[in-house]
Amino acid sequence: xxxxxxxxxxxxxxxxxxxxxxxxxxxxxxxxxxxxxxxxxxxxxxxxxxxxxxxxxxxxxxxxxxxxxxxxxxxxxxxxxxxxxxxxxxxxxxxxxxxxxxxxxxxxxxxxxxxxxxxxxxxxxxxxxxxxxxxxxxxxxxxxxxxxxxxxxxxxxxxxxxxxxxxxxxxxxxxxxxxxxxxxxxxxxxxxxxxxxxxxxxxxxxxxxxxxxxxxxxxxxxxxxxxxxxxx
Amino acid sequence: xxxxxxxxxxxxxxxxxxxxxxxxxxxxxxxxxxxxxxxxxxxxxxxxxxxxxxxx
Numbered sequence: 001x002x003x004x005x006x007x008x009x010x011x012x013x014x015x016x017x018x019x020x021x022x023x024x025x026x027x028x029x030x031x032x033x034x035x036x037x038x039x040x041x042x043x044x045x046x047x048x049x050x051x052x053x054x055x056x057x058x059x060x061x062x063x064x065x066x067x068x069x070x071x072x073x074x075x076x077x078x079x080x081x082x083x084x085x086x087x088x089x090x091x092x093x094x095x096x097x098x099x100x101x102x103x104x105x106x107x108x109x110x111x112x113x114x115x116x117x118x119x120x121x122x123x124x125x126x127x128x129x130x131x132x133x134x135x136x137x138x139x140x141x142x143x144x145x146x147x148x149x150x151x152x153x154x155x156x157x158x159x160x161x162x163x164x165x166x167x168x169x170x171x172x173x174x175x176x177x178x179x180x181x182x183x184x185x186x187x188x189x190x191x192x193x194x195x196x197x198x199x200x201x202x203x204x205x206x207x208x209x210x211x212x213x214x215x216x217x218x219x220x221x222x223x224x225x226x227x228x229x230x231x232x
Numbered sequence: 233x234x235x236x237x238x239x240x241x242x243x244x245x246x247x248x249x250x251x252x253x254x255x256x257x258x259x260x261x262x263x264x265x266x267x268x269x270x271x272x273x274x275x276x277x278x279x280x281x282x283x284x285x286x287x288x
Contacts, residue, residue: 032241035242036244037241037242037243037245038241038244038245038247038248039242039244039245039248042247042248042251042255045251045252045255046251049255085262092254092258092259095254095258096254099250099251099254100247102247103242103244104244205259209262209266212266216270216273219270220269222277223280226277226281226284227276227280229284
């Protein structure tokens with residue numbers, strides 16, 4: 001097994017530093033929202049986690065297409081890694097959204113179009129992992145996984161645009177906001193700075209985790225090949 | 233809706249703490265799972281490689 005590349009070690013350090021700076025900005029630089037109070041500070045990482053979730057599913061769909069075109073197993077490893085990371089962050093997004101909703105909407109959960117589509121998206125990718133675990137033949141598993149990642153990706157733009165297309169109480173952060181939306185707010189320049197820095201930080205976290213997960217996938221692939229050889 | 237009538241910001245610090253516990257908790261759990269799975273895979277690989285060498 002290969003030792004950790006120097007570039008990955010550097011990326012690890014950069015990622016940790018960025019996360020520390022982003023956390024510091026959220027707590028000590030971003031202004032206190034005058035109506036919602038401290039819970040609004042969840043917003044910066046809540047949206048960033050949602051972004052990483054969708055980014056993970058986008059990458060999975062793209063590499064799914066590449067796998068179907070070329071049939072190289074490395075793309076399947078990337079696809080699985082992307083979905084797994086995407087799911088972890090989409091989960092963070094949904095749970096922190098619920099925590100934010102409790103004091104602001106006075107409920108932990110409501111079947112609002114954005115919340116519903118985000119949950120369906122999460123369940124679709126949970127089913128992706130279940131589907132994979134049920135198939136033993138690696139090539140068949142990779143093929144099914146690739147097709148599923150492409151088809152499942154339909155849920156991602158549906159989730160993203162749900163707050164824009166349907167009547168919803170979920171605020172639209174980027175683009176036109178709905179002033180009437182419960183919990184909507186206009187960002188100040190400082191808030192915007194922290195928001196975009198958080199998005200950037202989480203994008204770097206995604207790349208770092210993806211690299212680690214791909215290395216794990218390659219290792220697991222080697223183990224699987226040997227297991228098949230020995231019929232273990 | 234009552235919080236629109238209040239003077240200062242709403243007292244929502246506990247919810248913020250809960251949110252960040254979830255954020256850092258899930259990220260830490262995922263990191264730990266990566267480390268544990270890597271360690272297990274390395275052990276499996278070493279065992280299988282030693283089996284392969286014995287067969288030769």
